[in-house]
Amino acid sequence: MLSKNKIKIIASLKTKKHRNKHALFVVEGKKSVIEFLNSKFELDSLFYTEAFLEMPNNLGQLISANELKKISFLKNPNQILAVFKIPNTKENLKENGLIIALDAIKDPGNLGTIIRLCDWFGASQLVCSKETVDCFNEKAIQASMGSLTRISIIYTDLNNYLQNTKLPVFATTMNGKNIYSEKLPKEAIIVLGNEANGISEQNLTIIQNNISIPKFGKMQQTESLNVATATAILLSEFRR
Amino acid sequence: MLSKNKIKIIASLKTKKHRNKHALFVVEGKKSVIEFLNSKFELDSLFYTEAFLEMPNNLGQLISANELKKISFLKNPNQILAVFKIPNTKENLKENGLIIALDAIKDPGNLGTIIRLCDWFGASQLVCSKETVDCFNEKAIQASMGSLTRISIIYTDLNNYLQNTKLPVFATTMNGKNIYSEKLPKEAIIVLGNEANGISEQNLTIIQNNISIPKFGKMQQTESLNVATATAILLSEFRR
Numbered sequence: 001m002l003s004k005n006k007i008k009i010i011a012s013l014k015t016k017k018h019r020n021k022h023a024l025f026v027v028e029g030k031k032s033v034i035e036f037l038n039s040k041f042e043l044d045s046l047f048y049t050e051a052f053l054e055m056p057n058n059l060g061q062l063i064s065a066n067e068l069k070k071i072s073f074l075k076n077p078n079q080i081l082a083v084f085k086i087p088n089t090k091e092n093l094k095e096n097g098l099i100i101a102l103d104a105i106k107d108p109g110n111l112g113t114i115i116r117l118c119d120w121f122g123a124s125q126l127v128c129s130k131e132t133v134d135c136f137n138e139k140a141i142q143a144s145m146g147s148l149t150r151i152s153i154i155y156t157d158l159n160n161y162l163q164n165t166k167l168p169v170f171a172t173t174m175n176g177k178n179i180y181s182e183k184l185p186k187e188a189i190i191v192l193g194n195e196a197n198g199i200s201e202q203n204l205t206i207i208q209n210n211i212s213i214p215k216f217g218k219m220q221q222t223e224s225l226n227v228a229t230a231t232a233i234l235l236s237e238f239r240r
Numbered sequence: 241m242l243s244k245n246k247i248k249i250i251a252s253l254k255t256k257k258h259r260n261k262h263a264l265f266v267v268e269g270k271k272s273v274i275e276f277l278n279s280k281f282e283l284d285s286l287f288y289t290e291a292f293l294e295m296p297n298n299l300g301q302l303i304s305a306n307e308l309k310k311i312s313f314l315k316n317p318n319q320i321l322a323v324f325k326i327p328n329t330k331e332n333l334k335e336n337g338l339i340i341a342l343d344a345i346k347d348p349g350n351l352g353t354i355i356r357l358c359d360w361f362g363a364s365q366l367v368c369s370k371e372t373v374d375c376f377n378e379k380a381i382q383a384s385m386g387s388l389t390r391i392s393i394i395y396t397d398l399n400n401y402l403q404n405t406k407l408p409v410f411a412t413t414m415n416g417k418n419i420y421s422e423k424l425p426k427e428a429i430i431v432l433g434n435e436a437n438g439i440s441e442q443n444l445t446i447i448q449n450n451i452s453i454p455k456f457g458k459m460q461q462t463e464s465l466n467v468a469t470a471t472a473i474l475l476s477e478f479r480r
Contacts, residue, residue, distance in 0.1 A: 110348070113466050120465055122456035143466075150457070180480040216362035216479050217390070225329070225360055226353050226383075233471035233476040239456050240420040240477075 002047070002067045010071040010083060016134040023086045025136035026071075029078040035146030036084055047071065053091050073138045086136060091125075091152045095166060096124040096187055096237055103203055104131035104157055104194040105227060111135060112143025113228040114192070119147035121235040126151055127189070129158035130173040158191075162206050165189060169207045171199055172230060176210035192227050192234075242287070242307045250311040250323060253384075256374040263326045265376035266311075269318040275386030276324055282475060284323040287311065314379045325375060331365075331392045335406060336427055338363040338478055343398055343443055344371035344434040351375060352383025354432070361388035361475040366391055367429070369398035400440050405429060409447045411439055412470060416450035424478045432467050432474075469474035 013026050024044055027036045037043065037059070046060030049068050060082075068077045068216040100123050105111050111133050118126050133140065135153050144151075147224035162169055173178075191207060193199035199207070213225065213233050225233070252258035253266050264284055267276045277283065277299070280475065286300030289308050300322075310316045340363050345351050351373050358366050375393050384391075403408055411431040412419075431447060433439035439447070452472050453465065465473070 113469060116466060117469055119457050120453075120455055122458060124457075145463070145466075213360075213476070214479075215357050215360055217364075218362060226356060226468075228466075229353060229357055229469055229472035232465070232472040236453070236473045236476060239454075 002061075002063055002071065002197070006045075007067075007070050010081075011181065013083070014073055014138065016137070018178060019086065019134070019136050023088065024083050025086055025141070026073065026138055027082045027084060027139070027141055028072060028074055028080070029142070029230035030080050032146050033082045034078050035149050036082060036126065039149035041087070042076075044085050046080070046082045048080040049077075064087060083192070091154050092126070093154060093156070094125045094152070095124070098187065099125045099127060099167065099189045100235075101127040101129075101158060101162070101169075101189050101191045102116040102131050102132045103170065103191055103199050105192065106133055106195055107227075108133045108137040108139035108145060109143045109193065110226070111137070111226045112140040112145075112148075114231050115140070115144040115151050115153070116147040117228070117231050118151050118233055119144075121239050124152060126153045127158065128153065128155045130155055131194075157198075159202050162189070162191070162203060168209060170209045170211055170234075171204070171207045172212055173199075173204070173210045174212060178212045179213055179234070179237050182211055184217065186238075188238065190231075190234050190238065192231055195227055242301075242303055242311065247307075247310050250321075253323070254313055256377070259326065259374070259376050263328065264323050265326055265381070266313065266378055267322045267381055268312060268314055268320070268378070269382070270320050272381065272386050273320050273322045275320065275389050279389035281327070281389060282325040284325050286320070286322045288320040289317075294475075331394050333367070333394060333396070333401065334365045334392070337365070338366060338427065338475070339365045339407065339429045339473075340396060340471065341367040341369075341429050341458065342372045343369050343431055343439050344437075345432065347435055347467075348373050348377040348379035349383045350435065350466070350468045351377070352380040352385075352388075353379070354356045354471050355384040355391050355393070356387040357468070357471050357475055358391050361479050363475060364392060366393045366394045367401060368396065369395060370395055370398055371434075392400075399440075399446070401461070402429070402431070402443060402446050406427075408449060410449040410451055410474075411444070411447045412452055412474065413439075413444070413450045414452060416452035419451045419453055419474070419477050422451055426478075428478065430471075430474050430478065432471055435467055438453060 019025050047063045049065050167189050169189045259265050267273050287303045289305050407429050409429045
């Protein structure tokens with residue numbers, strides 16, 4: 001049986017405020033939970049329904065489907081839910097390799113997809129402005145498909161970081177140079193901007209390299225690419 | 241005032257069954273509604289709240305925020321909602337250019353993002369298997385950001401289509417040839433598979449060209465890319 005208090009705490013983890021207060025976050029679904037169990041993240045508690053039979057090491061607590069419904073953030077709860085601890089160790093900012101920097105990305109699905117892309121393309125660090133959505137948001141965790149366990153994510157003053165880095169800084173802008181004909185370095189910071197407003201003025205002024213992804217459609221109305229698909233194309237071009 | 245019957249009909253358009261029964265679909269938000277108003281799609285009805293002041297040509301009906309809430313599919317309704325007619329003219333299958341074919345894509349957000357990518361990269365036709373999610377689903381329309389008005393989308397027997405086309409057919413598989421070193425043709429069909437199961441066996445057997453997007457991360461657990469980000473990378477490589 002789940003205690004009322006436990007249900008209340010887990011349900012509260014939907015908000016960043018309560019995640020930070022309790023230093024806990026929720027992971028749902030078999031595949032993701034197993035990836036987190038096999039990672040550096042420390043388990044707080046684990047719950048599964050009868051339908052879920054292959055539990056490793058007899059971890060966790062058997063609960064009813066009805067109880068799972070009370071603590072799950074999903075419309076259709078997925079047999080298993082785990083609560084992990086938010087680590088209180090600080091990651092160190094790296095100064096090498098390919099680094100993605102996010103300027104106020106607001107959609108957790110976009111953030112999760114970008115984390116998955118960083119994992120695929122070996123961009124081992126993701127630097128987020130403090131206005132960027134929390135990476136422990138349940139939708140970000142779902143979209144990252146376990147990649148969150150392998151990518152170092154830092155929230156920091158992005159403007160300050162970009163001003164002090166020795167790496168070349170790239171950003172996609174409307175009038176940037178054609179990405180397909182530019183010589184792209186192996187080590188760089190690539191900045192992606194907010195879904196509606198792009199990169200902030202403050203950050204744009206200190207970015208040396210403006211590039212753009214050419215539009216091939218005849219229609220001029222097509223305004224922009226989704227930020228996660230733009231990240232996919234940029235990482236592919238820098239790595240190819 | 242909105243009649244009870246009108247509210248009932250619009251609310252029912254959340255399901256494909258009722259969209260097809262009434263041959264109507266819903267578009268929300270100022271930017272998207274204006275793109276659809278300026279397209280080949282025929283308007284059925286238009287509703288906006290007081291907050292929305294710049295209505296073109298005095299179209300539509302002023303309703304209260306409370307009424308908008310009753311017909312909107314969004315958590316935070318966006319000032320304007322329009323109902324458009326689903327055209328009953330059939331699009332013709334094209335046999336030229338770059339064509340994206342979808343084998344049972346289930347997530348409407350992925351479909352909408354792929355429609356937006358087709359628009360950006362000038363892939364003017366999207367061929368969907370009959371198991372692919374409906375393009376008039378409200379989440380697909382939202383993610384397509386108006387690009388649905390510019391892309392021809394056909395639902396058909398995909399296996400039959402791939403068997404009879406004269407264009408070369410490409411698909412991404414785990415053991416395919418490295419996409420960065422292959423010579424890619426200007427005209428081709430690129431097949432993308434279901435989010436969980438990939439391309440069906442039946443379709444895989446008739447695809448001549450297997451390509452793959454190399455993984456650069458050191459971690460072997462990273463299993464796959466999201467289907468929309470894979471589409472972004474493929475379209476970028478075929479066009480560059």
